[in-house]
Amino acid sequence: MRRSRYFLPTLRENPAEAQIASHRLMLRAGMIRQSSAGIYSWLPLGLRVLSRIEQVVREEMDAAGCQEILMPAIQPAELWEESGRYQDYGKEMLRITDRHERPMLFGPTHEEVVTDIFRGAVRSYRDLPQNLYQIQWKFRDELRPRFGIMRGREFYMKDNYSFDIDHAGAVRSYNRMFVAYLRTFARLGLTSIPMQAESGAIGGDLSHEFIVLADTGESAVYCDPAWLDTDPLALAIDYEDDLQPVVDEWTRLYAATDDKHDPSTCPLAEDALYRGRGIEVGHIFYFGTKYSKAMGATVTDPEGNDVAVEMGSYGIGVSRLVGAIIEASHDEAGIVWPESSAPFAVGLINLRAGDAACDEACESLYARLTDAGIEVLYDDRDERAGVKFAEMELIGLPWQVAVGPRGVAAGTAELKARAGGEAEALPFDTVLARLTGD
Amino acid sequence: MRRSRYFLPTLRENPAEAQIASHRLMLRAGMIRQSSAGIYSWLPLGLRVLSRIEQVVREEMDAAGCQEILMPAIQPAELWEESGRYQDYGKEMLRITDRHERPMLFGPTHEEVVTDIFRGAVRSYRDLPQNLYQIQWKFRDELRPRFGIMRGREFYMKDNYSFDIDHAGAVRSYNRMFVAYLRTFARLGLTSIPMQAESGAIGGDLSHEFIVLADTGESAVYCDPAWLDTDPLALAIDYEDDLQPVVDEWTRLYAATDDKHDPSTCPLAEDALYRGRGIEVGHIFYFGTKYSKAMGATVTDPEGNDVAVEMGSYGIGVSRLVGAIIEASHDEAGIVWPESSAPFAVGLINLRAGDAACDEACESLYARLTDAGIEVLYDDRDERAGVKFAEMELIGLPWQVAVGPRGVAAGTAELKARAGGEAEALPFDTVLARLTGD
Numbered sequence: 001m002r003r004s005r006y007f008l009p010t011l012r013e014n015p016a017e018a019q020i021a022s023h024r025l026m027l028r029a030g031m032i033r034q035s036s037a038g039i040y041s042w043l044p045l046g047l048r049v050l051s052r053i054e055q056v057v058r059e060e061m062d063a064a065g066c067q068e069i070l071m072p073a074i075q076p077a078e079l080w081e082e083s084g085r086y087q088d089y090g091k092e093m094l095r096i097t098d099r100h101e102r103p104m105l106f107g108p109t110h111e112e113v114v115t116d117i118f119r120g121a122v123r124s125y126r127d128l129p130q131n132l133y134q135i136q137w138k139f140r141d142e143l144r145p146r147f148g149i150m151r152g153r154e155f156y157m158k159d160n161y162s163f164d165i166d167h168a169g170a171v172r173s174y175n176r177m178f179v180a181y182l183r184t185f186a187r188l189g190l191t192s193i194p195m196q197a198e199s200g201a202i203g204g205d206l207s208h209e210f211i212v213l214a215d216t217g218e219s220a221v222y223c224d225p226a227w228l229d230t231d232p233l234a235l236a237i238d239y240e241d242d243l244q245p246v247v248d249e250w251t252r253l254y255a256a257t258d259d260k261h262d263p264s265t266c267p268l269a270e271d272a273l274y275r276g277r278g279i280e281v282g283h284i285f286y287f288g289t290k291y292s293k294a295m296g297a298t299v300t301d302p303e304g305n306d307v308a309v310e311m312g313s314y315g316i317g318v319s320r321l322v323g324a325i326i327e328a329s330h331d332e333a334g335i336v337w338p339e340s341s342a343p344f345a346v347g348l349i350n351l352r353a354g355d356a357a358c359d360e361a362c363e364s365l366y367a368r369l370t371d372a373g374i375e376v377l378y379d380d381r382d383e384r385a386g387v388k389f390a391e392m393e394l395i396g397l398p399w400q401v402a403v404g405p406r407g408v409a410a411g412t413a414e415l416k417a418r419a420g421g422e423a424e425a426l427p428f429d430t431v432l433a434r435l436t437g438d
Numbered sequence: 439m440r441r442s443r444y445f446l447p448t449l450r451e452n453p454a455e456a457q458i459a460s461h462r463l464m465l466r467a468g469m470i471r472q473s474s475a476g477i478y479s480w481l482p483l484g485l486r487v488l489s490r491i492e493q494v495v496r497e498e499m500d501a502a503g504c505q506e507i508l509m510p511a512i513q514p515a516e517l518w519e520e521s522g523r524y525q526d527y528g529k530e531m532l533r534i535t536d537r538h539e540r541p542m543l544f545g546p547t548h549e550e551v552v553t554d555i556f557r558g559a560v561r562s563y564r565d566l567p568q569n570l571y572q573i574q575w576k577f578r579d580e581l582r583p584r585f586g587i588m589r590g591r592e593f594y595m596k597d598n599y600s601f602d603i604d605h606a607g608a609v610r611s612y613n614r615m616f617v618a619y620l621r622t623f624a625r626l627g628l629t630s631i632p633m634q635a636e637s638g639a640i641g642g643d644l645s646h647e648f649i650v651l652a653d654t655g656e657s658a659v660y661c662d663p664a665w666l667d668t669d670p671l672a673l674a675i676d677y678e679d680d681l682q683p684v685v686d687e688w689t690r691l692y693a694a695t696d697d698k699h700d701p702s703t704c705p706l707a708e709d710a711l712y713r714g715r716g717i718e719v720g721h722i723f724y725f726g727t728k729y730s731k732a733m734g735a736t737v738t739d740p741e742g743n744d745v746a747v748e749m750g751s752y753g754i755g756v757s758r759l760v761g762a763i764i765e766a767s768h769d770e771a772g773i774v775w776p777e778s779s780a781p782f783a784v785g786l787i788n789l790r791a792g793d794a795a796c797d798e799a800c801e802s803l804y805a806r807l808t809d810a811g812i813e814v815l816y817d818d819r820d821e822r823a824g825v826k827f828a829e830m831e832l833i834g835l836p837w838q839v840a841v842g843p844r845g846v847a848a849g850t851a852e853l854k855a856r857a858g859g860e861a862e863a864l865p866f867d868t869v870l871a872r873l874t875g876d
Contacts, residue, residue, distance in 0.1 A: 074544070
């Protein structure tokens with residue numbers, strides 16, 4: 001993509017309304033624009049990041065045996081009356097009346113709709129387990145939307161719902177999601193820690209929040225320092241296996257948010273604890289037959305009896321992850337994207353656009369990188385070098401390649417990793433080889 | 439994908455509520471389920487088709503130099519008061535009041551939001567032209583939703599908006615979209631005909647509807663029979679070129695819907711006309727400064743004057759295309775997917791699941807096809823052959839491969855194209871070679 005044609009309205013000043021780094025940097029880097037309180041438009045750079053994160057989430061869901069569907073945003077109130085949640089949900093639910101005066105709502109979550117789909121489609125235990133997911137925009141009418149897309153009203157979420165014939169099956173489904181979540185966040189370059197969560201009025205002990213470590217996170221986190229050295233991707237996972245040992249291993253180490261942390265029962269001494277801050281990016285939850293009983297989602301078991309299915313629901317805040325990654329990975333100059341969510345892999349800077357030799361060298365590098373399947377943002381504008389470098393630092397692409405008259409004369413370009421490290425003058429072919437891995 | 443694990447709730451009976459083929463077949467093939475009037479959930483098979491169509495649309499937009507953004511579903515009413523459309527829009531607009539009693543709406547279209555983004559970001563003619571698109575769920579509260587997703591309330595749409603410094607630039611943008619639309623529909627296997635459309639109260643003569651030919655279409659279509667032999671993909675397009683000659687060539691042939699067709703002025707004799715029916719799948723529209731003037735979207739021109747930008751908007755009904763393709767391509771037994779939108783390329787039928795030799799042959803074919811990057815739905819269920827064949831006909835995958843005991847003994851499988859043609863017994867390697875193109 002040529003910068004001269006790219007719709008990238010960056011800001012030089014820090015926007016006054018932004019209190020946290022991710023909000024500030026997303027506005028400054030031209031990733032989002034506010035449309036109304038807690039509601040944002042995603043501009044090209046932001047949408048690229050969102051789409052990359054979405055794709056990682058999708059791949060891990062598919063690998064875990066889930067199937068993608070897409071439920072509507074606008075739901076009929078009557079389904080929520082069946083489940084008993086319509087009155088309970090409170091003002092965060094955006095209630096709507098259509099032209100025929102029918103009560104509808106903009107879905108904050110989809111347990112009712114998915115249970116309705118399930119009960120209309122599945123009749124027998126032989127068709128279980130099922131695990132259906134969607135990645136979709138939801139709406140929660142927050143009283144005080146803040147922190148940009150971290151606590152917005154319209155937000156992008158992956159939610160899925162498991163259906164099993166019995167408790168043992170539901171635990172297997174839960175464990176698959178537990179592992180899939182660890183893998184998803186790890187692929188995004190995040191250290192995530194599953195923490196036992198309140199399971200609310202429904203009861204049951206299967207509920208974990210996944211907290212990503214970030215200094216600017218909303219919650220205080222206390223955990224065994226061994227967490228920081230774990231790598232969920234190091235383990236080869238077969239989702240057909242019994243994953244209980246994996247889950248046990250991953251829940252063995254101490255971890256708690258401040259509302260759960262109790263020094264008197266914590267197995268680690270205070271000075272042996274890691275203390276940090278974190279952001280909730282996922283939540284998995286087994287709730288049994290709450291919805292299936294209320295809504296009549298039953299299947300016949302092997303003996304021919306009607307049995308209400310055991311369900312769980314699982315959520316990842318996809319748009320929130322954009323903010324969480326930035327909170328976990330930025331510096332004074334801007335965002336530092338991990339490779340897995342970067343909007344482009346390489347920023348190519350022409351230090352003297354209009355100079356024939358510089359233009360030619362840049363065009364050649366741009367074409368060769370693009371042909372190798374590498375996504376490049378090529379700053380071909382007639383702007384000062386300082387402006388271009390500052391913008392590349394701000395938008396945080398993993399690699400910067402700068403081409404100027406002196407380098408071109410010597411046959412070199414400057415290669416720099418955004419995550420740190422000095423710029424290195426290297427022959428063009430070496431730059432290409434480093435970036436393409438050839 | 440193994441059929442035994444796939445969430446594919448097909449129906450044997452024709453649903454009483456479905457009046458047209460696409461609605462009937464989408465329900466029967468387990469592609470969608472109604473959630474409330476005109477609002478559907480997309481099940482795995484349907485969502486795969488929708489995603490494939492979306493990707494074709496995206497690729498053609500990108501090729502034409504458009505940039506993808508994503509605007510919110512929920513818009514503030516105040517933007518529509520600025521443009522003057524808030525009162526005018528009528529009951530199709532879903533009006534919403536949030537918890538703070540602010541008037542909002544579920545966007546039926548996004549001229550106001552995109553103009554707001556533009557005016558906050560672009561200041562100079564040097565940053566023009568711009569063409570921003572999104573692919574997104576919209577809502578129009580139809581009085582009588584019908585025909586399934588063809589005239590639903592919640593629908594998936596690609597909409598884009600062009601911004602130019604002057605009329606000549608706007609025409610260039612319009613022509614790019616004209617060509618991109620022809621290419622998009624052609625890639626989807628559809629014959630689309632651009633027809634001059636009413637430009638409404640705004641005036642101007644640049645407005646075309648793209649009508650896809652289908653016997654069950656809503657509008658009568660009259661056109662030069664030469665249309666049926668045209669192939670927009672035969673022409674190599676460079677979007678940097680002047681595309682006026684291409685547009686002229688494509689608008690030279692006579693074509694009109696019944697509300698525009700007038701036998702007294704038609705250049706063709708009545709008996710030389712092709713008469714058919716069609717479905718509107720796209721609309722392109724140049725509207726000048728209607729929104730930019732009302733909303734103050736100006737840039738400075740080379741002389742330093744403030745100029746209201748010239749705009750156009752362009753829409754493709756992405757979810758509607760699913761129905762249009764089915765209307766254009768089905769038979770008594772079910773859907774006949776073109777390759778470009780098929781949910782899977784191949785349906786592999788194990789005619790005797792449980793028979794060791796059949797299972798082994800099928801597993802081998804499944805693995806080899808999948809390894810070659812071909813998407814396969816493998817019917818591994820313990821069901822009668824008749825049931826499996828009927829379902830494959832219904833869901834309409836382009837290729838069927840049937841493996842039974844006699845064939846396995848002879849080292850052959852039966853290969854059949856869904857679009858017609860006899861099943862052919864061929865050695866396994868020949869089947870693979872045919873499907874992989876090796």
